[in-house]
Amino acid sequence: METPKEIKIMIVGDFLIFRSGLKLRLEAEKNIKVVGETASLSEASVLIQKAKPDILLVDSSEADTRDFPSFLLLQPEHISIIVITNSAQTERHRKYLLLGINGVVRKEQSADVLIKAINVVSNGETWFVRKLLNETIRKLLCEKNSASEKVNLNNCSALTVREREVLTLVCQGMKNKETAEKLFLSEATVRHHLTSIFEKLKVHNRLELVVHAFTEKIIEIPAEDFEFSNEFE
Secondary structure, eight states: OOOOOOEEEEEEOSOHHHHHHHHHHHTTSTTEEEEEEESSHHHHHHHHHHHOOSEEEEEHHHHTSTTHHHHHHTSOTTOEEEEEESOOOHHHHHHHHHHTOSEEEETTSOHHHHHHHHHHHHTTOOBSOHHHHHHHHHHHHHTTTTSOOSOOGGGGTTSOHHHHHHHHHHHTTOOHHHHHHHHTOOHHHHHHHHHHHHHHHTOOSHHHHHHHHHHTTSSOOOGGGOOOOOSOO
């Protein structure tokens, strides 16, 4: 059986009890290692260079500050960020999504939900309520309505035929397993194609890929028919 890869986590939040309890729960998982914890974004910026985490768990007390957007811009591309919040407000979650956050977990949810979110985000996915994702993507697409509806072949010229097939199915809402079955491929091969597509189109996850494919007219699928599928709560 394949050993799960180690996921290095850094916790950012100004409550010591919150950080300590979270650290104990996370380190009970065999594939998760907490490599640092800090009270503020400024302290985190220094520690990140040394600890080199894969994922930052950021309490909303820090994510809702004025410094958070600039903090995000300074982070290496390989670092994913999950915000832990006590807010159920859709607009608050939408703000996180548009900032490029990889996921949001509410504080009233169980630790098992957080563990699942960490593993999903570690695999290049995002963790948001599906309805919010669909509404946000539709909104982004509506803002592009003035653009030509013709598929822009130049934007996907770097992709192979198989990569275009994978991209099309992802944009139809299929998960890796469904895409693999549809194209008679292994899931590992689909993941390999997605990695290549991400690199060629300069995106970092499936959400960015779908938005990019639609807004740049690489794939022509009407926004009103769109239903984004992923591993969400």
